[in-house]
Amino acid sequence: MSGKVDVAVYVNGVMYARHVEPRMLLSDFLRHELGLTGTHVGCEHGVCGACTILLEGRSARSCLLLAVQVDGAEIETIEGQGSIDQLGRVQQAMRQHHGLQCGFCTPGFVMTITDILRNHDVRGETEIREALSGNICRCTGYEHIVNAVQELLSEQERAR
Amino acid sequence: MKPALLSYHCATSIEDAVAALAAAGGDGKIIAGGQSLMPMMNFRLVRPSVLVDINRIPGLDTITLRGNRLGVGALVRHRMTASDETIRSHIPILHGVMQHVAHLTVRNRGTFVGSLCHADPAAEMPMMTQFLNGTVHVAGPQGRRQVAVGDFITGSLTTDLASDEMVYEVDLDTFPEGTGWGFHEFARRHGDYALAAVAVTLEREAGVARRVRLAVMGLDDRSRRLAEVEAALEGEAPDAAVLDRALAALQANITPNGDLNASPEYRRHLANVLAKRAIADAWARAGERSRT
Ligand SMILES: Cc1cc2nc3c(=O)[nH]c(=O)nc-3n(C[C@H](O)[C@H](O)[C@H](O)COP(=O)(O)OP(=O)(O)OC[C@H]3O[C@@H](n4cnc5c(N)ncnc54)[C@H](O)[C@@H]3O)c2cc1C
Ligand code: FES
Ligand code: FES
Numbered sequence: 001m002s003g004k005v006d007v008a009v010y011v012n013g014v015m016y017a018r019h020v021e022p023r024m025l026l027s028d029f030l031r032h033e034l035g036l037t038g039t040h041v042g043c044e045h046g047v048c049g050a051c052t053i054l055l056e057g058r059s060a061r062s063c064l065l066l067a068v069q070v071d072g073a074e075i076e077t078i079e080g081q082g083s084i085d086q087l088g089r090v091q092q093a094m095r096q097h098h099g100l101q102c103g104f105c106t107p108g109f110v111m112t113i114t115d116i117l118r119n120h121d122v123r124g125e126t127e128i129r130e131a132l133s134g135n136i137c138r139c140t141g142y143e144h145i146v147n148a149v150q151e152l153l154s155e156q157e158r159a160r
Numbered sequence: 161m162k163p164a165l166l167s168y169h170c171a172t173s174i175e176d177a178v179a180a181l182a183a184a185g186g187d188g189k190i191i192a193g194g195q196s197l198m199p200m201m202n203f204r205l206v207r208p209s210v211l212v213d214i215n216r217i218p219g220l221d222t223i224t225l226r227g228n229r230l231g232v233g234a235l236v237r238h239r240m241t242a243s244d245e246t247i248r249s250h251i252p253i254l255h256g257v258m259q260h261v262a263h264l265t266v267r268n269r270g271t272f273v274g275s276l277c278h279a280d281p282a283a284e285m286p287m288m289t290q291f292l293n294g295t296v297h298v299a300g301p302q303g304r305r306q307v308a309v310g311d312f313i314t315g316s317l318t319t320d321l322a323s324d325e326m327v328y329e330v331d332l333d334t335f336p337e338g339t340g341w342g343f344h345e346f347a348r349r350h351g352d353y354a355l356a357a358v359a360v361t362l363e364r365e366a367g368v369a370r371r372v373r374l375a376v377m378g379l380d381d382r383s384r385r386l387a388e389v390e391a392a393l394e395g396e397a398p399d400a401a402v403l404d405r406a407l408a409a410l411q412a413n414i415t416p417n418g419d420l421n422a423s424p425e426y427r428r429h430l431a432n433v434l435a436k437r438a439i440a441d442a443w444a445r446a447g448e449r450s451r452t
Binding site for chain 2: 064
């Protein structure tokens, strides 16, 4: 059998070092090794988007990465967005617009939306829907999530 | 599900990656973006003993214009191909096509070359590599070699690559200014694999189409150019009679498969609809000045 390997990553600015099997997925590493269970796991083949995190500031599927691949990297997860008492801006907008029901997909959406706001020039409803098309939600029908993003984008526009 | 894997090697150079593959004795796999390989590993459709990661090899993430060819390195992500200004001005059809590929998050990781090596018959990048007369640059234990894409892709999900070789670049045709292009595909949801797609480029000279290229995807077990359809359009203005002949040639040269999403008859129907739109767009765009 294989030897375990050392992995040290920064998650939401905190450094974690662990000794894990090379086959461990980043999603499982976050959940089982670090206890950061906000990152959800739906399909484990890249289709649903529930496991979306930010790797070096850009969104990535944590179920399609091995923990060992991100040794030394900066990861952001939903836990870094805010807390129950103090929601982050994207979380607030999702809440105000009823962008969630069961909430299973929400961490993935929030991380994708964060990538959109930071790195993409997205305009109008069609482009918003396209940018969100890699995240699946079985509850909301997307309408309210799109509204939340619309508000966040116009807020960002006004601040420019 | 979880992947089966014994060990992981983070390659520092092309030579280091090839050596690690050779040492694995046929049981190693390159990982680039992992957007096709990891799903297959999670399903245990693939169980390599060693995963050779090329993501930290320096210098592979570049797009380089050399004369009338454009080199795409093995770590050029879909996000870069979709937004690169050189591609936009010199291969506008590729810029257009990339807007249809996958979703924002998948594009952050997935690579052009990785898609080519995966050789999915429903993927845009292998189709475009054929459309653009791609040359595949391969490194192995014996040194480097170049393969024309027609010899590289040997079938659905299969290539000419040996188990100890890696691709470090692919280079592609660029087009003269004023070349018209059209690309249309049909997918169930934006960014999903398309059920069918058609790509066309042509130049317009003295009222007729010249240097016509046409490729299809999703209509057979591999995407490819269709010389018979190109010939039907070459030297003609695409009026109704010419279009009829071109579509007849198209239908005669495809054998679509049926699956969960579409019957063979529906794919044949899509082929005609998409080809008509792509040819019309290419004709309308030809002669336009796009380069500055
Ligand atoms: C939700 C989702 C939607 C998608 N939608 C689309 C779509 O609409 N259209 C589309 O075309 N694709 C789509 N894809 C697939 C995506 O484009 C992949 O990124 C791409 O097919 C593979 O590139 P990669 O860099 O991720 O390769 P990997 O997954 O890392 O590797 C794929 C294969 O190629 C081999 N390989 C990779 N790089 C090299 C190299 N340099 N040398 C030798 N071998 C190599 C690997 O060993 C493996 O066998 C989608 C994927 C997902 C998860
Ligand atoms: S769990 Fe990663 S995309 Fe579904
Ligand atoms: S809120 Fe239930 S899946 Fe999106």
